[in-house]
Amino acid sequence: MDTPLDIRNQDGIAIVTLNRPGSLNAINGELRGRLIDAMEAINDDDGVRAVVITGAGERAFCSGQDLGEAAGYGPQDIEAWLTAAHAMYRAVIDLDKPAIAAFNGVAAGAGFQLGLCCDLRVGFPEARIGQPEVRAGLASIVGTQLMSFFLGHGPLAELSLTGELISGERAYRLGLINRLVPREQVLDATLALAGELAKLPPTALRLTKQRLRARIRPGFDTALDTAIAAQKEAYASGEPQTAMRMFLDKRKQ
Numbered sequence: 660m661d662t663p664l665d666i667r668n669q670d671g672i673a674i675v676t677l678n679r680p681g682s683l684n685a686i687n688g689e690l691r692g693r694l695i696d697a698m699e700a701i702n703d704d705d706g707v708r709a710v711v712i713t714g715a716g717e718r719a720f721c722s723g724q725d726l727g728e729a730a731g732y733g734p735q736d737i738e739a740w741l742t743a744a745h746a747m748y749r750a751v752i753d754l755d756k757p758a759i760a761a762f763n764g765v766a767a768g769a770g771f772q773l774g775l776c777c778d779l780r781v782g783f784p785e786a787r788i789g790q791p792e793v794r795a796g797l798a799s800i801v802g803t804q805l806m807s808f809f810l811g812h813g814p815l816a817e818l819s820l821t822g823e824l825i826s827g828e829r830a831y832r833l834g835l836i837n838r839l840v841p842r843e844q845v846l847d848a849t850l851a852l853a854g855e856l857a858k859l860p861p862t863a864l865r866l867t868k869q870r871l872r873a874r875i876r877p878g879f880d881t882a883l884d885t886a887i888a889a890q891k892e893a894y895a896s897g898e899p900q901t902a903m904r905m906f907l908d909k910r911k912q
Contacts, residue, residue, distance in 0.1 A: 661678060664693040666701075673701045675694070675697060676712075677690065677715060679715070680719070682727075683718055684715060684716070684719050685726070686747075686773075691743055701754070708857035710754060710853070711758075711846075712751075714764060714770075719766075721769070724769045734891050736894075738887055738891070745883040748772060751777060755868060756864070757779070759853050761781050762827065763845045765824070767791055771790055781837065781845055782831065783840060783844075784826060790802040790822065795906070802819070806835070809834045
């Protein structure tokens with residue numbers, strides 16, 4: 660039986676694959692919990708020198724939160740849901756080893772945020788990437804905060820307020836993607852980059868990552884707290900439930 664997360668070690672590189680291709684690797688409770696546990700185990704494993712996160716199948720890195728799950732939430736469910744989601748982001752950010760996202764397909768919403776929590780990102784020109792929360796009735800809080808580390812206010816406001824997905828080519832020009840390669844080369848290019856990092860002195864990498872983490876964590880932690888209050892208000896309005904059900908109904912047609 661397939662599990663929602665596949666992990667293998669290749670020459671000291673942990674390849675972590677989100678494995679729900681039938682749902683475009685959308686994040687549900689089980690995948691979220693397994694990913695948190697995996698990041699903690701990888702961080703404690705001296706045999707791992709670098710981490711690659713990618714998605715199963717040819718269509719998606721991760722399409723975001725599983726809307727079939729989120730559409731059933733009410734305001735009373737938001738704190739538990741987002742506390743778990745935020746623990747997932749922190750588990751990636753808190754890795755002492757370099758982590759690279761291989762954007763092998765669409766990276767949207769929580770999936771895009773997961774990629775932004777990695778140190779580096781590899782994608783392809785035709786990829787679809789962005790932060791469509793507002794289109795699902797949700798406030799764009801955590802995604803906006805993460806994008807703010809890369810973007811000026813103009814493009815940050817555009818991506819946050821419109822919820823539009825942009826191409827990998829534009830994401831590369833904006834600095835959201837570090838390496839741009841043909842689609843069929845994304846995983847190989849990511850593994851090659853991870854291999855380069857894995858050869859570097861691990862203590863130096865760990866200390867450098869600590870400094871990078873210290874630079875972003877205060878604003879990021881504040882955004883996580885703000886997001887809980889914002890999404891409670893959004894769910895109280897009924898807008899997310901309505902938007903998500905409309906999307907799910909349309910997908911069934």
